[in-house]
Amino acid sequence: MTARIDHTTTSGTFSLDGQTFEVDNNAWVFGDDQECVVIDVPHDAEAIRALVGNRAVKAVLATHAHDDHVRAAVALADAVHAPLLLHPDDRVLWDLVHPDRAPDGELADGQLVVVGDAELEILHTPGHAPGAVCFYSPQRGVVFTGDTLFAGGPGATGRSYSDFSVLVASIRDRLLPLPDATTVHTGHGESTTIGAVRPQFDEWVARGY
Structure with a gap:
């Protein structure tokens, strides 16, 4: 059965470095009618559980560990009896949010998460956060980028544990090589494609976006 993608947006806050902002976050559920994975759980667990329905959740995957x-x-x-998986380089951020609960397992570059008849490949894309990852499904032609890449540019790098040059390298080396038709589902805002963002990349770098 072909994997499908379910989506919702929830609202809340993002806090880091002593500042707090109102934000809207995307949350994604990837799977078939029997099983799925959840990609990011921002502000409202019940809203995302409603997307899951009666399916078995193989894992809750974090693109990175910013609180939002x-x-x-x-x-x-x-609630769904699923393991929480996070790249270990983001543990420093995770502990700011959940100091009394460790993730249940680690995500590693090149790791494959099998969901139904599809796979998600883990792409380590540091820069916005040290342990930021993207989840790429070649079967569905989609990549979930969290805050690494948006329709309008790279993720933010003006806060602790972020680095613009590292982020630029991640996008150039890990995401731009994907096929142009690959849909980019982001952590905030509208989706885009690799082909749509590719022509803008040099401009982003030149202006230090």
């Missing part, structure tokens, strides 16, 4: 992407992750993982 994982605040409700523990509540959802406990």
Whole structure:
């Protein structure tokens, strides 16, 4: 059965470095009618659980551990009895949000998460956060980029644990080589394609976006 993608947007806050902002976050559920994975659990575990329905959740996956992407992750993982998986380089950010609960497992570059008849390949894309990852499904022609890449440019790098030059290298080396038709589902805002963002890349770099 072909994997499908379900989506919702939830609203809340993002806090880091002593500042707090109102944000809207995308959350994604990838799977078939029997099983799925959840990609990011921002602010409302129940809204995302409604997307899951009666399916078995193989894992709750975090693109990175900023609080607006994982605040409700523990509540959802406990409710659906699924492991929480995070790249270990983002543990420093995770511990700011959930100091009393460690992730259940680690994500590694090149790792494959099998869901139904599809796979998600883990692409380590540091820069916005040290352990930021993207999830690429060649079968569906889609990549979930979290805050690494948006329709309008790279993710933000003006806060602790971020680095613009590292982010640029991640996008250039890990995402731009994907086929132009690959749909980019982001952590905030509208989706785009690799082909749509490719011509803008040099301009972003030149102006230090």
